[in-house]
Amino acid sequence: MNKKVKVAVVGCGVSPECVSSHAREVVLHADVLAGGKRLLDFFPEFKGRKIAIKSGVLEVISELKRLSADKRVAILASGDPLFHGIGAKLGTHFKAAEFEIIPNVSAMQYLFSRLKMSWHDASLFTVHGGKKAPYRNILNSNKAVIYCDDKITASKLSAKLLEKFPSCKNRKAVIAENLGMKEEKFFKGNLRSLSHKKCGSLSILLILPTEGLVDSCLALGLDDSEFLHENRMITHSEVRAVVISKLRIGPGTMWDIGAASGSVGIEAASLCPDLNVIAVESDAERFAQLQKNIEGFSLPNVKPVHAGALKSIAGLPKARAIFIGGGGKDVRQITENAFKKLLPGGRLVVTAVLLETKAALTKCLKRNFVEAVSISISRSSALGSSRLMKSENSVDIFVYQK
Numbered sequence: 001m002n003k004k005v006k007v008a009v010v011g012c013g014v015s016p017e018c019v020s021s022h023a024r025e026v027v028l029h030a031d032v033l034a035g036g037k038r039l040l041d042f043f044p045e046f047k048g049r050k051i052a053i054k055s056g057v058l059e060v061i062s063e064l065k066r067l068s069a070d071k072r073v074a075i076l077a078s079g080d081p082l083f084h085g086i087g088a089k090l091g092t093h094f095k096a097a098e099f100e101i102i103p104n105v106s107a108m109q110y111l112f113s114r115l116k117m118s119w120h121d122a123s124l125f126t127v128h129g130g131k132k133a134p135y136r137n138i139l140n141s142n143k144a145v146i147y148c149d150d151k152i153t154a155s156k157l158s159a160k161l162l163e164k165f166p167s168c169k170n171r172k173a174v175i176a177e178n179l180g181m182k183e184e185k186f187f188k189g190n191l192r193s194l195s196h197k198k199c200g201s202l203s204i205l206l207i208l209p210t211e212g213l214v215d216s217c218l219a220l221g222l223d224d225s226e227f228l229h230e231n232r233m234i235t236h237s238e239v240r241a242v243v244i245s246k247l248r249i250g251p252g253t254m255w256d257i258g259a260a261s262g263s264v265g266i267e268a269a270s271l272c273p274d275l276n277v278i279a280v281e282s283d284a285e286r287f288a289q290l291q292k293n294i295e296g297f298s299l300p301n302v303k304p305v306h307a308g309a310l311k312s313i314a315g316l317p318k319a320r321a322i323f324i325g326g327g328g329k330d331v332r333q334i335t336e337n338a339f340k341k342l343l344p345g346g347r348l349v350v351t352a353v354l355l356e357t358k359a360a361l362t363k364c365l366k367r368n369f370v371e372a373v374s375i376s377i378s379r380s381s382a383l384g385s386s387r388l389m390k391s392e393n394s395v396d397i398f399v400y401q402k
Helices: 021-028 057-067 086-092 107-115 135-139 154-164 237-247 263-271 284-297 309-313 328-340 355-362
Strands: 007-011 032-035 049-052 073-077 099-102 122-126 143-147 172-177 185-190 203-207 252-257 275-281 302-306 319-324 342-352 369-375 378-383 386-391 395-401
Touching (some): 007 021, 007 086, 032 057, 049 057, 057 073, 057 086, 107 122, 107 143, 107 172, 107 203, 122 135, 135 143, 154 172, 154 203, 237 263, 237 319, 237 395, 252 263, 252 328, 263 284, 263 302, 263 319, 275 284, 284 302, 309 328, 319 328, 355 395
Parallel strands (some): 007 073, 007 099, 032 049, 122 143, 252 275, 275 302, 319 342
Antiparallel strands (some): 172 185, 342 395, 369 395, 378 386
16 A cells, blocks of 8 residues: 555455455555454454444444544455445545555455356346345346345345246256355245245345246336226326337436326336436326336336426426426426436437327427427227227327427
8 A cells, every 4th residue: 555545445255265465465564444343353373453334334434534634544345345345435425546455356256266157148146235126127137146144134135036037947057155165055946935945134135037928027018907007097008109109218318208107207207227217297196107117127227206387397407308297287398498408419208199199299499300200009909709999099299308
């Protein structure tokens, strides 16, 4: 550790054997050593002050920053410090020149090495610290690695996946527990069998590739039945599919204004994990349904906001995509105000059923108007022993681009 560097974050891998001679030298030359109790035990020969990190990592970092003014500080991280670790958090407390990061093998890499399996095509998730597990995205991955904790162990997560998608019961998977320790264990089987296993807090669930159709499928235009909604207050699946295609979603921020059930925002967030959706709904009952739908899909990238559209717009961050599914008599003002917060190149899409709404939308943002698309849906309906096509109200989709 040179004189300018005040703090070293040391990756410890999964066992003491993973710690390099350089990393051990950095630790032993430190005045203060911080980390979880298990990691502190990796260095019994350390003679300086030890600080056990149990919870409240940010508070500990603040204390370590104070100590680093005249002391050399080393922070221990399990696995690799920058893989769901403490390393990324230091950037907000220290200048880049004030700390160094010593990398190591992550538990995920160690797991794949033990299974002698490549991991370049694996999707990575974590439920640490109460983070949500996006069930559909997990099952839609070729391989999925999920870091679990004491609240949601790997076996509990297996059970939850079965509850949400019973058809995935035969999906092959592995539970790895206590990697790198004497108590290291591997359980192999399908999700149904693994859901009955008992495992502790240091567990990882690995979902393996499948040849059969036992996943949740990647659907554009999910069935309306997937969402709680009232009085048909939902953007129906076929319309939703077109709306999402017109929004041109991608990494960044999206608004779902007048979200109601939240079907558009939720499906967009499910399709694009790097898209952060803000769903705004003013009606209390519909907002409660929106919250339940977000919880049901277990999406960490959808945030519900209980507020009116016009009042909320000023406080929302700029967005790459904005959907307005409800605006009533204020739809033109809402559309024009929202457009001001749209990023250059971004898309704003509004749906309209009422003639008054359509008339208002034809008058606004004329320079940025891209197109209007009218969708008419007819569904088969039983009539005695026969079936006929029953038409629904047509929906017009107005598309604007900055």
